[in-house]
Structures are given as C-alpha cells and as structure tokens.
Amino acid sequence: MIDTAYERVKLARDNKRPTGLDYIKNIFKDFIEFHGDRRFADDPAIVGGVARLNNYPVTVIAIEKGNTAKERAYRNFGAPQPEGYRKALRLMKQAEKFGRPIICFIDTSGAYCGVGAEERGQGQAIAENLMEMSTLSVPIISILVGEGGSGGALALAVADRVWMLQNAVYSVISPEGCASILWKDSAKAETAAESLKLTAEDAKSLGVIERILSENEIGKKEFYDRIRVLLTEELKILIKDIDLIQNRYDRFRKIGVSAVNKD
Amino acid sequence: MALINFLKPRNQLEEGGRTAAPVQRDAGEPEKKCPNCRKDIPVSRLWANNLVCPCGYHFRMKARQRIHMIADKNSFHEMYSNVKADDPLNFPGYKDKVETVRVASGEEEAVICGTAMIGRQKCCLFVMESYFMMGSMGSAVGEKITMLFEYAVYHRLPVVGFTVSGGARMQEGLLSLMQMAKTSAAVKRHSDAGLLYIAVLTDPTTGGVTASFAMEADIILAEPGATVGFAGARVIEQTTKKSLPDGFQKSEFVMKHGFIDSIIPRSNQKKCLTELLKMHDGRAII
C-alpha cells in the first residue's frame, strides 16, 4: 500500500517498471520503427512508428527511458530533445494523412534541459505539438506510464483520452524543483509532492485524465492484454466520433474554468 | 520609416546614447542604476523614454504602462478583469501570496486583456504583468488568453500579445500545465480562421509560456536583451555541468538560432506593429 504522494513519485521513477518499448512490443504486433524528424536528427528518447492493434494499423509513439544503464544513457534517460517532439509530430501528421489512430506512451522527467535543446527551440517544438495536436483529425489516446514531467509530457498528451497507470504521476514541475523554488529547500519535496496533486487519483478528480489503469501483474502478459482490450474498445468509440476535434477542444477548454473566480 | 531601419536597432540606440545631450539632474532626484552601462540614470528621464536607458538597455515595464505606450489614446477597453486566480489545490501559502501580490502590483492577475487600436488598427491586445508573480500562468491567465483568442475569432480581429512569464504557476499544479494545451488550441483556431497573431516577447519569457502561445504567433518579435527560453539557465548549468555560451537565451541569441522574426526596441514597437497590422488588414488593392 502506497501512502504518500512522494512514494508514488519514487515508484513512478522506478527503473524496474516497463518502459515505452515494452508497451509497444507487448500490446501491438508488427511494429516498424520510423526514425528522425527529417530536419536535424533522430532522438532516441522518443520512439515511434506503425504497428497493428489486433489487426488495425495505428501509429504508436513512446518516450523510452531504457532498461539497462547503457541504454538509459543512450536514451538520455527519457528526456527528449526538440527533434524528438518534431519526430513525434511528423509521425502524427503521417497518421492523420492515412487515417490511423495515434497512441502515445509517456514516461519522462521532462523535456531535456540543455544548451543544444534551447538552441534548437525546445519551447517552440513543444508549443507546435500542442497547437497541431489540437486539430488532428484522427483519434489520439495518450497513456502516462511512469513520470509525466510537465510540458515535456504534455507535448504528447493533447489527446482525446488521457489515461494514467495507478502509480504514474503527472505534474507541472518536479516536487524537488517546486520545493527548491518555493521553499529554497529540495528536502521539502515530500510536502511539494503532496501539494502539487500529481497522483493518478488527483489528476482524475481534477478532470485532467479519464481513466486510471490498474498495475496488477505489471509487466506480465495479462497486464498488456488488459491495456490492449481497453485501447481497442476506446478506439471503436473514438473512430465513430464525428465531432472528434470539437470534443478534444472542449476537453481541454473546460480544464481550470471552475478554478477561477469570475465575480 | 523603412522597416529596414529596424535591422540594427541596437546600434542606433547605442549611438543615440553617445550623442545624447548631457543628462540633466535636479538635486536629489531619484536615480536608477542601469545594469548594462552601470550609470545612474534619473528616473524621470527613464520614464520619459519608456524605461529605456540611453545605452539601449530595456528595463522591465509594468503592463499598464506598456498598454499606454502601445495603444492609441483612450482606445484600450479591458475585458475579463473579473477573472482571477482562486486556490483550487489549497496550495500552502498560495492565497496569501496572491493577496500580497495584488496589493503590491495593483493588478488582479498576471495578464491584462482587451481590445485596442494600434495606429488606428483595431486588435485584441494582451499584456502580461511581470510584477504579478512574474507573469506565471495559472488557470485565470489561461482562461483570459483563451477567451481573448475566442473573442478575436468571433469578431475576426488580429491579436497582439506581449509576453513575460516565469512559466506555469506551480501553485495550481496540473491545472496550470493544462492551460498550455488550452491556450494553444485557441491560438490554433484563431490561426485556422486566417487571422493574424503577433507576439512580442519581453524579459523574461520562459517555461510554459514559451512552450505555448509565445512561440505560436505568426510573427514573433522580441525586445532587445530579453531572456527567452524554455528551461532556466541555472537549471541547464546544473544539469549539464557546463558553462553557458555568451548571450545564452537572450533574444539576440534566440533570433540567431531562428526562433524570433525581429528584435524591435520599444521606441519602434508601435510603428512596427502598426505597419504589420496594416499589411494584414486585407484592404490593399494592387
């Protein structure tokens, strides 16, 4: 039994959790990876391509943290560069062209903070994804499977349905970052984690996500089978939605409206 | 009057600084030290020059003063001034902080929205307020900006926006983060309606605002020397353990890397915005 929000954060960061490619390989068939943003480089922190959900072709995109020390370094610990987000957008536009639904798996402490990332427009890359995803004409389902670190996670989560695993977290800032800015004391991360309301239950009650996915048998066949069934059911509904773009707009439009005072 | 002149605004300003008449001082007049040229400049002189030092350094400016500088006289009509932050997460200290900031800044929120005429061109105008929690974006800021873009779509108006922000307002947690998606969707609708959006990035424009509506404009202008970036410079230094290049995240640096259309000093901003609005008013006949 997990008691505090900060324990959830630590669990969400746990190296032993399945990572992006585990989800792709176990939920889908015939995954073919497509590399590169066609502008600058291929970012190993984001993988994407086409695959089949049952027999249905879909575009899948996942932030990959890596399972071994060597792979984690290669994947930049799941912290994407701007070209990762641009690759994701390229694949999403391709999905739109061919009428394929898009499924994203998100697990990042945040977009990479580096000189090169700034020089190549990290903010602009995220902004463009937010803007373009809002009007893509195909269904988008995003699942937060570990850490949902701020704009770097949101850049793949402007979706029709956003789901979280029960021990995933989704936050505007890391609890350590929040504590050090507000209280000049990163040791107060526990208080920050509690205050930020970053657990799956919090996100659901704030209207930010639709569904919390159980972690029973995590990493086992049953676990992936369950997600496959849920994705299939949900896509059947979304594919028939003739107001998909309007509904996606409204989904985000209403968030925070009741959090402001209009007197 | 040619826009070509805007290509080297800093040089002009620096020259202006050197050739300007000696600074007149009344005894006891308050002065402010310029962090760039390190001279003490009489406050009255700064105010007369839109808070720009003779050396060209742009001091931070309050949102109301900026509206006064940019909008035609008495043309600004404020909207949504009733929309303000609540404390949706019961975040420790947030309510008190907002109250203190409200009293100190005289503003209710970190953005002021409305309609205005700029050089007789009607537009929607938003100006963010650095003196209100460093222009951080919470639910109220997101809601006001979104409403403004929706209003602009309905009335087919261009939007001019001055950004200044430390990023998303962490005291509203995920709700703040979602404002990035919400405002971006509203900007997209405005863009898809064929309407013009000009952003002017001022010091500092960072974090979630950079990663949303600041970088989504058709035309992105910036003030000289403004910090523009996603991650904070200190965070980057700590993460990479490398020293940062000269001028890192200054508007000149960001323009050099291709993310800003033009850097326009305050003295030329109204002229430039007027020209751009006129060029997009759809009335020209060849």
Ligand SMILES: [Zn+2]
């Ligand atoms: Zn100076």
